[in-house]
Amino acid sequence: MSTLREVRLKSPVRQEDLDKLQLGDVVYIDGLIYTGREGVYRRVIDEGHALPIDPAQVGNVNFHCSPAASVKPDGGYSIGAVTATASFRFAKWMERWFALSGAKVIIGKGGMSEADYKRLFVPAGAVYLTTVGYGTGALLGRGIKRVHDVHWLDELGIAQAMWVIEVEKFGPLLVDGDAQGNSLFERNNKEINAGLDKLYEGLKKPALSRFGETDDRDHELI
Amino acid sequence: MIENDLLEETAHTLMTKAGIEIPDDYLNGIKAMAQAEEGDLSSFVLKAMLENWEAAKEDRRPMCADTGLPRYYVKIGNEAKIDGGFIALERALRQATARATTSVPLRPNRVHPLWRTDNNNNVGINAPEIDWSFEPDADWVDITTVHKGGLFGTDYRMLFPGDGIDGIKRFVLDTLISFGKRGLACQPAIVGIGVGGSKDTCMVLGKQAACLRTVGDRNPDPEIAKLELELQELGNSIGMGAMGFVGKSMVVDCHVEVGYTHTGGMPVSVHCFCLSSRRATARIHADGQVEYRTDPQWFTPYIRRDTVDWGTTAQAAAE
Helix, strand or coil, rough: CCCEEEEEEEEEEHHHHHHCCCCCCCCEEEEEECCCHHHHHHHHHHHCCCCCCCCCHCEEEEECCEEEECCCCCCEEEEEEEEEEHHHHHHHHHHHHHHHCCCCCEEECCCHHHHHHHHHHHHHHHHHEECCCCCCHHHHHHHHEEEEEEEEHHHHHHCCCCCCCEEEEEEEEEEECCCCCEEHHHHHHHHCCCCCHHHHCHHHHHHCCCCCCCCCCCCCCC | CEEEEEHHHHHHHHHHHHHHCCCHHHHHHHHHHHHCCCCCHHHHHHHHHHHHHHHHHHCCCCCCCCCEEEEEEEEEEEEECCCCHHHHHHHHHHHHHHHHHHHHEEEEEEEECCCECCCCCCCCECCCEEEEEECCCCCEEEEEEEEEECCCCCCEEEEEEEHHHHHHHHHHHHHHHHHHHEEEEEEEEEEEEEEEHHHHHHHHHHHHHHHHHCCCCCCCCCCHHHHHHHHHHHHHHEECHHHHHHHCCCCEEEEEEEECCCCEEEEEEEEECCCCCCEEEECCCCCCEEECCCCCCCCCCCCCCCCCCCCCCCCCCCC
């Protein structure tokens, strides 16, 4: 019954291929991608360290991920499963990160807001792909051919290090943020929100309110 | 006497099984939901998850790279004898966790909450948690491990007796809607609800309801069983499916556990056990035989007792 379109992208991805992506497309990636999240962003953007590699050599696909990885006794690396982490926390670093790294694709969990896509992603010509599930860790793990390199393992630890990995048919991923800055999640939210009031109809008000149900901190909870 | 090496080896096997093999009850629950789902995106997600669990088993790799916070629930038979006692058992469980972190591999998720330092083995201060319970007339030890993701899908509220079932429904809706958007709760989830107890007990009961009961299991109190089904139905009527896409796959099952509480209050907690509902149990018998299963059988009649006394065979014989 699935009517979703399937797309293969080669990293480094070309702008013209990104421009063609539609919300809800199922994407698979081939080539080099790298992990980077708050540890890397802090080190590069807040602390001013130079990137450990020339970004152009590791593709232009940044994966918000901590792999379930371990260092083998022979010094090699083994990656079992990979799953994304929630991306919304990283929005504040994205503008500088796009400028420094030249990233064009962010892969993560849960997307960012449509406002962030329009403000941060569209000027950089970048799109957002969300992992599926969540937790297709084994499928994504299968797409990993080998660990190409790992940077800042000592400084940041296994979870936060910058892993450069070679992937083949890495996915499935869904286009959440397209080149125009539209968000698939927000489009779905709108549809779902329309039915929410009905769910609460007939349920009596709670005895005690709580902050969060009102934005006004002057209000009492009772 | 149950040997220490056997306990550690069994705990290590459990860590591996939990990380890799989705329990059958949950798998069948999601298969049924995938059949019924009409939203095209939500349906696509469920099918991808079904493929993912197959891939995990075939390749012997973790189903999800966020291997959660590995922890233990241990039930000790009243007549069980453990080599080295409880201190040795706790050490064996910690050792198995550290070993499994490298061998599976599990993600070394456990860090110091303030300094973010990582021992790289999922062991640290108060980690892994070990919850203890007891069982009369038994000489075995049941070890269950649960790997539950940690960030979203759980909330606690102090409600009051006058809020009644409406209050619980409102809170469950609030939690599922807020954490369900963008699929942060990694739904469809086994939703566990703790009602009553002290505040900490309320959280513990809800967590255990989510993680230690299987899909299809009903509370023995028929009224609570009815409430479980009602809340499941409510969750699936939000209009939201997997990943927060339009659909109806939100709650694969709902489990409610209760504890006697303060006469003026009705604390409630809600917990979502995610699309990687990882649990595995082993019973280690006195003769060293080990049986593996995926139903923790945690909530025994003894655990849910509401009397002062609970007779044992030994007492009965003495009398």
